[in-house]
Amino acid sequence: MENTDISKYILGLGESAKRASLTIASATTAQKNAALGAIADSLRQQASYILSENSKDMRAGNENNLTNALLDRLVLNEERIAAMIAGCHQIVQLPDPVGEVTGMNYRPSGIQVGKMRVPLGVVGIIYESRPNVTIDAAALCLKAGNAVILRGGSEAIYSNLAIANCIYDGLSKAGLGVDCVQLVETTDRSAVGALIQLDDYVDVIVPRGGKSLTTRISQEASVPVIKHLDGLCHVYIDGDADIDKAISIAFNAKARRYGICGAMETLLVEENIAPKILPALCRQYADQDIELRGCEKSQRIMQSIEGASEEDWHTEYLDGILSIRVVSGLEEAIGHINHYGSHHTDSIVTQNLSHSQQFLRRVDSSSVMVNASTQFADGFEYGLGAEIGISTDKLHVRGPVGLEGLTTQKYIVVGDGHVRM
Amino acid sequence: MENTDISKYILGLGESAKRASLTIASATTAQKNAALGAIADSLRQQASYILSENSKDMRAGNENNLTNALLDRLVLNEERIAAMIAGCHQIVQLPDPVGEVTGMNYRPSGIQVGKMRVPLGVVGIIYESRPNVTIDAAALCLKAGNAVILRGGSEAIYSNLAIANCIYDGLSKAGLGVDCVQLVETTDRSAVGALIQLDDYVDVIVPRGGKSLTTRISQEASVPVIKHLDGLCHVYIDGDADIDKAISIAFNAKARRYGICGAMETLLVEENIAPKILPALCRQYADQDIELRGCEKSQRIMQSIEGASEEDWHTEYLDGILSIRVVSGLEEAIGHINHYGSHHTDSIVTQNLSHSQQFLRRVDSSSVMVNASTQFADGFEYGLGAEIGISTDKLHVRGPVGLEGLTTQKYIVVGDGHVRM
Numbered sequence: 001m002e003n004t005d006i007s008k009y010i011l012g013l014g015e016s017a018k019r020a021s022l023t024i025a026s027a028t029t030a031q032k033n034a035a036l037g038a039i040a041d042s043l044r045q046q047a048s049y050i051l052s053e054n055s056k057d058m059r060a061g062n063e064n065n066l067t068n069a070l071l072d073r074l075v076l077n078e079e080r081i082a083a084m085i086a087g088c089h090q091i092v093q094l095p096d097p098v099g100e101v102t103g104m105n106y107r108p109s110g111i112q113v114g115k116m117r118v119p120l121g122v123v124g125i126i127y128e129s130r131p132n133v134t135i136d137a138a139a140l141c142l143k144a145g146n147a148v149i150l151r152g153g154s155e156a157i158y159s160n161l162a163i164a165n166c167i168y169d170g171l172s173k174a175g176l177g178v179d180c181v182q183l184v185e186t187t188d189r190s191a192v193g194a195l196i197q198l199d200d201y202v203d204v205i206v207p208r209g210g211k212s213l214t215t216r217i218s219q220e221a222s223v224p225v226i227k228h229l230d231g232l233c234h235v236y237i238d239g240d241a242d243i244d245k246a247i248s249i250a251f252n253a254k255a256r257r258y259g260i261c262g263a264m265e266t267l268l269v270e271e272n273i274a275p276k277i278l279p280a281l282c283r284q285y286a287d288q289d290i291e292l293r294g295c296e297k298s299q300r301i302m303q304s305i306e307g308a309s310e311e312d313w314h315t316e317y318l319d320g321i322l323s324i325r326v327v328s329g330l331e332e333a334i335g336h337i338n339h340y341g342s343h344h345t346d347s348i349v350t351q352n353l354s355h356s357q358q359f360l361r362r363v364d365s366s367s368v369m370v371n372a373s374t375q376f377a378d379g380f381e382y383g384l385g386a387e388i389g390i391s392t393d394k395l396h397v398r399g400p401v402g403l404e405g406l407t408t409q410k411y412i413v414v415g416d417g418h419v420r421m
Numbered sequence: 422m423e424n425t426d427i428s429k430y431i432l433g434l435g436e437s438a439k440r441a442s443l444t445i446a447s448a449t450t451a452q453k454n455a456a457l458g459a460i461a462d463s464l465r466q467q468a469s470y471i472l473s474e475n476s477k478d479m480r481a482g483n484e485n486n487l488t489n490a491l492l493d494r495l496v497l498n499e500e501r502i503a504a505m506i507a508g509c510h511q512i513v514q515l516p517d518p519v520g521e522v523t524g525m526n527y528r529p530s531g532i533q534v535g536k537m538r539v540p541l542g543v544v545g546i547i548y549e550s551r552p553n554v555t556i557d558a559a560a561l562c563l564k565a566g567n568a569v570i571l572r573g574g575s576e577a578i579y580s581n582l583a584i585a586n587c588i589y590d591g592l593s594k595a596g597l598g599v600d601c602v603q604l605v606e607t608t609d610r611s612a613v614g615a616l617i618q619l620d621d622y623v624d625v626i627v628p629r630g631g632k633s634l635t636t637r638i639s640q641e642a643s644v645p646v647i648k649h650l651d652g653l654c655h656v657y658i659d660g661d662a663d664i665d666k667a668i669s670i671a672f673n674a675k676a677r678r679y680g681i682c683g684a685m686e687t688l689l690v691e692e693n694i695a696p697k698i699l700p701a702l703c704r705q706y707a708d709q710d711i712e713l714r715g716c717e718k719s720q721r722i723m724q725s726i727e728g729a730s731e732e733d734w735h736t737e738y739l740d741g742i743l744s745i746r747v748v749s750g751l752e753e754a755i756g757h758i759n760h761y762g763s764h765h766t767d768s769i770v771t772q773n774l775s776h777s778q779q780f781l782r783r784v785d786s787s788s789v790m791v792n793a794s795t796q797f798a799d800g801f802e803y804g805l806g807a808e809i810g811i812s813t814d815k816l817h818v819r820g821p822v823g824l825e826g827l828t829t830q831k832y833i834v835v836g837d838g839h840v841r842m
Contacts, residue, residue: 022759022785025782025783025785026782026783107802107803107804109797109802111793111797111802113802113803116781116782116789118785120815120816121785121815203815203816204815204816219643222640224645224814224816244838245837245838248840249838249839249840251840252840252841253840256841338443347834349838356835358447360537360833361446361447361520361537361539362443362446362447364446364539364542365831366831366832367831367833367834368831368832368833368834369833369834369835369836370833370834370835371835371836371837371838371839372532372834372835372836372838372839373836373840373841375840375841376532376834376836381528381530381532381534381841382528382534382832382834383526383528383534393645394541394624394625394829395541395624395625395645395816395817395829396816396817398829398830398831398832399831399832400832408815408816408819409819410786410787410788410789410819410820411787411788411803411819411821412781412789412790412791413768413788413789413790413791413793413797413803414777414790414791414792414793415790415791415793415797416792417663417665417666417669417670417770417793418670418793418797419669419670419672419674419677419793419794419796420673420677420796420797420802
């Protein structure tokens with residue numbers, strides 16, 4: 001397609017989505033759950049078709065020399081399709097956030113004022129090569145009463161088209177308009193540019209993918225974006241920490257999984273407790289082949305630690321590397337985190353109540369923890385049921401974004417013929 | 422100043438504000454209230470100085486042939502200064518939103534997860550020629566724990582500098598850093614452009630002023646904007662309306678004040694009840710010299726109604742003009758409002774419970790009302806105590822924006838040595 005044709009195509013998707021959003025916004029919980037169930041059924045019935053379409057993407061991916069990591073995200077199998085189906089059923093079980101009325105109070109004028117939770121409207125999801133996002137994102141948006149436009153990575157186009165067919169099938173069986181979920185069917189990159197400028201039809205864009213995708217989208221979008229940027233997470237071991245808890249939290253926060261955004265990247269240790277912590281902890285890291293880079297004070301305690309540069313305090317490794325800094329106490333720790341961190345997730349280990357209170361209040365991050373591993377930063381662990389991403393933005397929604405983050409609240413006012421004086 | 426100097430100056434304000442925001446965010450309620458009290462005292466002591474500085478602005482305004490409406494917004498007198506002082510005392514009385522913890526629940530893993538309300542950080546307010554906004558905006562931002570950068574209209578620069586001095590005076594008397602509130606002291610227009618691009622230091626921009634200001638800022642800003650655009654508000658008189666309530670609400674919604682964003686601009690009337698409503702109601706409008714423009718059906722009922730064009734349904738008059746449309750019922754009314762409205766405030770008059778439920782759920786506006794005048798759309802009437810504007814955005818905050826809208830929530834997680842499996 002020419003660029004102008006692509007703009008027209010995306011505009012058409014936007015117009016259809018806007019119309020569909022007015023219907024899905026007032027669909028009953030039973031209708032939405034029926035659609036999710038029908039989508040799950042359709043995925044089960046068409047599993048072998050989805051797998052054969054996915055093998056086309058895999059063949060092309062191999063021919064185009066995609067990395068093994070990318071191919072691993074792209075590949076589907078029976079187990080992954082079963083997980084998609086389970087995901088739909090799980091979202092059926094979540095309470096419907098739409099229509100919840102809170103805070104209705106009588107005002108001195110006699111009117112009642114409160115808030116009603118309502119869908120955002122039209123959500124645009126832009127993601128990379130994981131085909132399961134197609135179903136996860138569609139299911140969450142549907143349950144929250146939104147119409148959604150999905151733009152997946154071009155490497156997964158055959159898989160995504162096959163999965164989208166199951167979604168259309170489920171929507172029409174449940175009597176909901178198929179335009180509630182629309183997949184962008186062109187792999188042309190200019191479609192993304194057109195989608196993120198569609199202010200009149202799209203209420204929010206959620207990018208799901210690496211930092212470069214998110215940064216590009218937030219810079220170019222005129223539609224508001226719910227951003228998920230870096231996770232440069234810290235654990236601070238306070239002078240009043242319990243030593244066993246400190247070691248097991250600091251080990252888990254780094255070593256459980258390196259590649260997730262809640263993984264610890266920098267460990268801060270109070271200077272008096274550092275000699276009691278670092279020898280045992282560094283032995284555990286060494287057993288996992290984790291490379292350690294630290295400040296001079298940390299190197300005086302453990303010779304196995306290499307020197308850290310200023311750059312290290314700014315780096316989200318997402319790998320088997322950890323930076324370590326010995327600090328004078330709580331003030332320096334909070335200062336370091338607010339300066340170098342990415343406002344994602346940071347944890348203090350301490351038995352000191354005042355220190356925990358100050359840390360909770362003053363650390364400016366989407367999740368602030370006490371005596372818990374940063375790896376808990378996750379929608380399922382927080383009880384959201386499912387998440388569409390983790391927001392490092394401050395406005396609208398901060399931290400894991402579940403159904404509630406895909407809704408907003410409007411004021412409702414009920415009078416009985418009231419006029420304003 | 423040269424443009425590069427202005428950029429440097431604004432960057433300097435941003436850096437100072439960011440530093441100050443970390444202090445004000447953890448200031449106690451008592452400290453913030455003491456500062457507000459000291460600011461009020463300072464306003465009282467320096468009232469005659471403020472008035473003499475204001476008279477400089479008024480002289481310049483007269484020389485520059487400002488309209489009477491602009492001069493009226495610009496002028497200060499004893500009464501308006503007393504209102505500013507009362508505003509500070511009133512914000513002292515409001516509960517402090519910062520630090521509120523909600524929803525702490527144990528999760529199956531054993532961690533407790535909840536949310537804590539925290540300040541947004543640095544707020545930039547861009548406004549026109551009303552000097553009272555300088556104090557109102559500063560006081561609200563302070564109480565919500567934010568640092569604020571204020572950019573008022575150039576016509577009010579002497580007044581604003583005098584008021585800002587009172588703010589600095591109050592802040593230092595209360596032992597809070599004066600950088601918590603900073604006034605942009607240059608009237609150069611490029612300062613606005615620099616401020617709205619200061620992503621690294623400013624968390625949100627709130628424009629307060631006309632549509633052209635807001636539109637320009639939202640298009641050019643890379644900092645998120647809480648927008649207040651048009652108020653094209655509707656009253657729909659349902660077929661099941663009580664006739665007396667309908668007439669008094671429809672009259673009040675238009676005639677109480679024309680110039681506020683909650684004023685009704687279009688009246689929708691169900692076709693069977695229209696002949697019982699329009700004659701009496703139009704007589705009341707005629708007594709107020711309100712010009713009526715309507716659809717053909719309305720003209721058949723009342724010959725005094727002039728013909729409305731398509732343009733009229735899109736127009737926020739903010740004046741003594743009203744468009745009137747006779748509709749077939751609830752569906753057509755909701756369709757008209759969602760299509761032509763500005764998603765600000767819309768009201769239904771009905772005794773029919775199902776119709777009220779459908780209207781509340783399906784009208785996509787920041788305030789949806791039943792049997793009440795749209796003129797109630799106001800932070801004071803809603804119990805927010807004070808407002809910084811009315812948001813027609815969907816994300817973050819919708820409707821009147823008070824203290825809570827100037828804060829956000831972060832997740833807090835409390836464990837006792839918990840690690841993730």
